[in-house]
Amino acid sequence: MSTATLDKPGSGSQQDASPYITVVFRIRRFNPEVSDEATWQDFQVEIDPKERVLDGLHKIKWDLDGSLTFRRSCAHGICGSDAMRINGKNRLACKTLIKDINPHKPITVEPIKGLTVLKDLVVDMDPFFQAYRDVMPFLITKGNEPTRERLQSAEDRERFDDTTKCILCAACTSSCPVFWNDGQYFGPAAIVNAHRFIFDSRDEAGEQRLEILNDKDGVWRCRTTFNCTDACPRGIEVTKAIQEVKRALITRRF
Amino acid sequence: MSAESPTAAGAVSDAVPQTSLYDVDNPAPVIEPPRKRTKKTPKTTRTNFELYGWLFMRLSGILLVVLVLGHLLIQLVLDGGVTKVGFAFVAGRWASPFWQAWDLIMLWLAMLHGANGLRTVINDYAERDTTRFWLKMLLYTATVFTVLLGTLVIFTFDPNIR
Ligand code: HEM
Ligand code: SF4
Ligand code: FES
Numbered sequence: 460m461s462t463a464t465l466d467k468p469g470s471g472s473q474q475d476a477s478p479y480i481t482v483v484f485r486i487r488r489f490n491p492e493v494s495d496e497a498t499w500q501d502f503q504v505e506i507d508p509k510e511r512v513l514d515g516l517h518k519i520k521w522d523l524d525g526s527l528t529f530r531r532s533c534a535h536g537i538c539g540s541d542a543m544r545i546n547g548k549n550r551l552a553c554k555t556l557i558k559d560i561n562p563h564k565p566i567t568v569e570p571i572k573g574l575t576v577l578k579d580l581v582v583d584m585d586p587f588f589q590a591y592r593d594v595m596p597f598l599i600t601k602g603n604e605p606t607r608e609r610l611q612s613a614e615d616r617e618r619f620d621d622t623t624k625c626i627l628c629a630a631c632t633s634s635c636p637v638f639w640n641d642g643q644y645f646g647p648a649a650i651v652n653a654h655r656f657i658f659d660s661r662d663e664a665g666e667q668r669l670e671i672l673n674d675k676d677g678v679w680r681c682r683t684t685f686n687c688t689d690a691c692p693r694g695i696e697v698t699k700a701i702q703e704v705k706r707a708l709i710t711r712r713f
Numbered sequence: 714m715s716a717e718s719p720t721a722a723g724a725v726s727d728a729v730p731q732t733s734l735y736d737v738d739n740p741a742p743v744i745e746p747p748r749k750r751t752k753k754t755p756k757t758t759r760t761n762f763e764l765y766g767w768l769f770m771r772l773s774g775i776l777l778v779v780l781v782l783g784h785l786l787i788q789l790v791l792d793g794g795v796t797k798v799g800f801a802f803v804a805g806r807w808a809s810p811f812w813q814a815w816d817l818i819m820l821w822l823a824m825l826h827g828a829n830g831l832r833t834v835i836n837d838y839a840e841r842d843t844t845r846f847w848l849k850m851l852l853y854t855a856t857v858f859t860v861l862l863g864t865l866v867i868f869t870f871d872p873n874i875r
Contacts, residue, residue, distance in 0.1 A: 495734075495741030576744040583743075586750035640837050642749045676755040679763035680833075708764055 478507045482557060483565040484515050486527065489576050497576065501565065508558035512545055512566065516552060529580035536692060539628030543580050544569040549630040549690040571633035573642060587629045590645045594653035594671055599664035615660040622655040622700050624693040631687035631697050643676045647687035647697045650678055654700040657707065669708055678705050747840040766829055773826040780819040804872035813867055820863045828856040 482504050489497035502519045513531055520527045529552070531541040536554045543552055545568055546560050552568070560566060574582035600609075625648065632638050632646035653672055657665040672678045678701055687697035735741040789795055806812040831852055839845035 489744065491740035491743055492735060492737045493741075497744060573746050575746060575749065589750050589752060637837055640747060640840070642746055643755045670759070671757075673761065673764060674755065674757050674759070675763050677763070679767045680836075682833075705767070709768065712761065712764060 478509070479505045480508055480562060482506050482508075482515065482562045484519060485565040485567045486519075486579070487567075487569040488527075488579055489570075490526070490578055499567075506557055506562075508556070508562055510557055511553055512550075512555045512557065512560070512568065513541060513552040515557065515566070516568070528578045537626060539626035542571055542628040542630040542633070542692070544571055544633075549634045551628060551630070551692045554692050571629060573633045573635075573639040574629070582633075584629060586642055587632055587646070587648065588627075590632075590649040591627065591652055594645065594649050594668055595664060596652040596656065598656065598659070598662055599667075600661065601663050609661045611660055618660070619655050619658040621695050622651045622658075624695055625651050625655070626693060627652075628692060630690040630692055631695075634686040634690040636684060636686065637680050637682060641676075641680075644680045645672065645677055647681075647701060650681075650701050650704055651695060651697055654704055657704065665707075666711075669704070669711060672704055673708050678708065681705070770826060770829060773822045776818070777822055777826060780815065780822065784815075784819060804870075807867065807870050808872070817864065817867050820867070821860060824856055824860045824863075828852060 484502045484504060485499050486502065487497055488500045502523055504515050504518045504523075506515055506518065513534060516527065516529055516531075520529075529541065529543070531553060532538040533540075534553045536551055539551075541552045542549055544550075545552065545555055546566060549571055557566070568580065570576050570580045570582045574584065574587060576582055627648060629648060631651070632648045635644070635647055637644050638646045650672060653668045656662045657668050659665075681698075681701050683698060683702070685698050687701075688695075688699070691697050788798055807816075832849060835845060835848045835852065839848050
């Protein structure tokens with residue numbers, strides 16, 4: 460029952476009904492054209508606690524400091540471009556409400572970890588997508604093309620339903636401590652997207668994908684920390700998907 | 714943003730230094746993570762080594778629960794605790810092939826389990842290739858030495874040694 464207080468010093472005294480509160484955004488800034496060091500910068504923003512962190516970032520960029528750099532496209536949790544580390548946890552800025560993350564303390568916003576920081580909150584996603592490409596995330600079949608669609612039973616479709624929901628935001632991979640220390644690890648997102656095809660009854664390259672993930676930087680590096688499952692904005696059971704790939708590898712062998 | 718909202722207050726602090734060595738034409742190096750993935754990595758080995766290593770950790774773990782907890786119980790709790798442990802106590806137990814086998818299996822499993830566990834820790838945390846290589850060499854040497862010495866002692870133990 461913590462209601463946001465309205466009478467913050469500085470906010471107009473006539474605006475008792477206003478939903479706005481003052482929130483401090485503490486943002487990790489990095490601009491290689493200015494300095495080789497990243498620093499924290501605080502911004503004070505008047506914001507409705509029912510708005511999102513992305514709205515706060517917009518207010519900063521549009522009204523306070525146009526040099527603040529971050530990615531966003533859809534603003535509705537679909538495109539996966541605004542994963543960032545908010546109060547120490549990976550989330551989508553466009554799906555994180557201010558009221559859900561204690562607006563009475565400064566809200567820290569950092570780029571996701573384990574990828575090269577290019578500017579402010581923008582990281583180089585190439586290594587992430589390289590790992591994605593390396594698991595061959597597309598349907599592979601043998602023989603002639605069927606003359607109509609490839610049929611699949613509802614149960615067969617259900618088998619990999621969870622992992623079809625991935626939006627490739629990298630929240631999971633960049634929350635993984637193994638990935639932080641060794642970017643060679645395929646990472647949860649690549650495994651999730653391999654899972655999507657390995658368990659698809661229409662696909663015929665599951666063996667190849669399993670072989671790729673059986674290698675030293677594949678699924679066996681996973682230490683079951685569940686950071687990825689906690690981070691996923693789509694609610695995918697990421698750790699479970701990784702375990703299912705491990706199980707498939709073991710049952711294939713024995 | 715809605716027009717009637719109170720306009721946001723100014724930036725609280727301006728932490729970015731104004732004078733600097735770097736500018737648009739001469740940007741600073743970006744902040745890179747260790748061991749970044751590239752187009753050519755990782756190398757494929759096409760073996761099941763990591764699979765067997767992973768399985769071994771779980772299977773040896775199950776056995777170690779019984780072996781290690783049983784060992785600790787016998788050594789530290791039952792029959793008056795640690796104070797009873799001495800040369801005579803060890804000699805008495807190793808007279809039986811059962812306890813010899815128990816200790817031998819525990820030695821091998823715990824050492825290989827611990828060594829493989831440390832191998833994964835080194836792989837995770839040692840960033841430079843040479844550091845990683847030498848740490849693992851040190852680990853393997855220590856492991857082989859301890860396993861061989863322990864095995865030798867269990868098999869050649871002489872209760873009448875002077
Ligand atoms: C008592 C029964 C034990 C059980 C059930 C057990 C189980 C496990 C398992 C399942 C792992 C793998 C963790 C992972 O892959 O994420 C592990 C890791 C490890 N174990 Fe054990 N273990 C036991 C005893 C021991 C002993 C006696 C040693 C020391 C000699 C040891 C040293 C290690 C090390 C160094 C690791 C790696 C740590 C890590 O992966 O973060 N364990 N253990
Ligand atoms: S599994 Fe979830 S957290 Fe990972 S990339 Fe896909 S949507 Fe993002
Ligand atoms: S902006 Fe598209 S997911 Fe957040």
